[in-house]
Amino acid sequence: MDYVELMIPAGSAERAEILTAWLADFPFESFECDGDMLKAYIPQMRLADCKEQVDALLREEQISGARYVSICEQNWNALWESNFDPVDVDGRIVIRAPFHAPPAEGVTDVVIMPKMSFGTGHHATTYLMSAAVAEAGVEGLSGLDMGSGTGVLAIIAAKYGAEHVDAVDIDERADENCRENIAANGAEERITAICGDMSSVAGRKYDFILANINRNILLADMPRYAAALNDGGRLFMSGILEADIEAVAECAGACGLVQSGLRIRDGWAMVECRKA
Numbered sequence: 001m002d003y004v005e006l007m008i009p010a011g012s013a014e015r016a017e018i019l020t021a022w023l024a025d026f027p028f029e030s031f032e033c034d035g036d037m038l039k040a041y042i043p044q045m046r047l048a049d050c051k052e053q054v055d056a057l058l059r060e061e062q063i064s065g066a067r068y069v070s071i072c073e074q075n076w077n078a079l080w081e082s083n084f085d086p087v088d089v090d091g092r093i094v095i096r097a098p099f100h101a102p103p104a105e106g107v108t109d110v111v112i113m114p115k116m117s118f119g120t121g122h123h124a125t126t127y128l129m130s131a132a133v134a135e136a137g138v139e140g141l142s143g144l145d146m147g148s149g150t151g152v153l154a155i156i157a158a159k160y161g162a163e164h165v166d167a168v169d170i171d172e173r174a175d176e177n178c179r180e181n182i183a184a185n186g187a188e189e190r191i192t193a194i195c196g197d198m199s200s201v202a203g204r205k206y207d208f209i210l211a212n213i214n215r216n217i218l219l220a221d222m223p224r225y226a227a228a229l230n231d232g233g234r235l236f237m238s239g240i241l242e243a244d245i246e247a248v249a250e251c252a253g254a255c256g257l258v259q260s261g262l263r264i265r266d267g268w269a270m271v272e273c274r275k276a
Contacts (some may be wrong), residue, residue: 003029004047005069008038008058017124017267021241022057024214026050029171031123044070089130095152098184108134108159111184112150113177125238128263128270129153129212132236138162141207144228147217147239151178151193153210158190162208166201168194198224207233214239219251226255229275234260238270245269 006028010016016038020031027046032039042050047068058066086096086103094103095110102109133153139161145154148167157165167182169175175195182191194200198221209225211218218237225235235257240248242264249259252273261272 002044003041003071004044005071006040006042006054006066007069008040008063008066010036010038010063012036014267018241019061019063020123021214021239023054024239025216026054029174041071087127089127089134092134093130093156095130108156110152110155110159112152112155112181113184124265124268125212125240125270126152128265128268129210129236129238130156132261132263132270132272133157133210134160136160136208136234136236138208142205143208143210144168144201144204144206146198146209146211146221146225147213148178148193149174149212151181151191153212154178154191155181155185155187157208157210158187159185162190165191166194166204166206167191168196168198168200170195170197198228201228204228205230205233209233209235211235212238215241215244215248218248222251222255222257226252226257226275229257231275233275235273235275236270237273238268240269240271242267242269245271249273 008019010019013033016033019038023040027050028040028042030041086094086100088094093108093110095112097113098111133156138157140163143157143162143165145165145167148154148169151167154165154167167178169178172195175193178193182188182193206228207230209229211225229235237248248271257273257275259271260274263270
């Protein structure tokens with residue numbers, strides 16, 4: 001499948017982060033910041049469905065000089081190999097590609113070939129969620145990784161002792177990539193990849209839920225997250241900016257969830273809530 005790279009001269013790293021949050025509502029599958037330049041990747045066949053809205057957003061934000069560049073599928077892995085550096089999460093976890101050397105003994109090793117799926121640890125939200133999982137005490141617990149992308153969070157949870165994790169993503173390519181990464185990390189017995197949305201796990205109960213998506217989906221699905229949690233269960237949410245914290249916490253509270261934690265990184269937030 002061919003992709004299109006949208007190159008946006010954001011003007012600042014902070015503005016690039018804000019644009020990333022807005023563009024996440026469209027079918028963009030991956031983002032990369034190169035200085036003040038934001039690069040957003042979308043399947044070519046899906047661009048026509050939203051290009052008019054994206055262009056309107058850029059005009060509204062008075063951004064000029066944005067351009068679309070076609071990327072052939074055969075060049076994609078080479079692009080990742082030239083840009084993907086290992087990510088060190090608080091000295092406890094290293095998220096790396098298969099072509100990188102493994103970390104030192106005692107550091108949790110997570111192997112991810114991202115292709116076009118979101119979730120390498122480079123983005124602040126994935127970093128925040130990874131750190132939260134490492135400290136959450138998930139050993140022996142059941143979990144749901146909603147909007148799993150590469151499966152990185154489910155894999156980290158499994159490596160920290162989670163008994164079982166359902167990794168759910170609505171995108172077929174993300175689901176395929178997630179399965180590849182689960183196998184690469186030897187986590188097939190602890191993680192089940194599912195292509196679908198929250199309805200695909202209707203009726204199941206979890207001790208923890210990981211949802212690194214975006215504000216709109218978090219708010220819309222909050223009642224279903226709450227219903228899927230066991231009593232005392234925890235919901236970890238990211239994909240949101242600091243400005244979104246109050247709205248997300250209020251929505252969670254209306255669903256019987258109490259905010260129990262908060263992490264901030266580069267203007268992005270991770271909100272933890274607990275079911276009474």
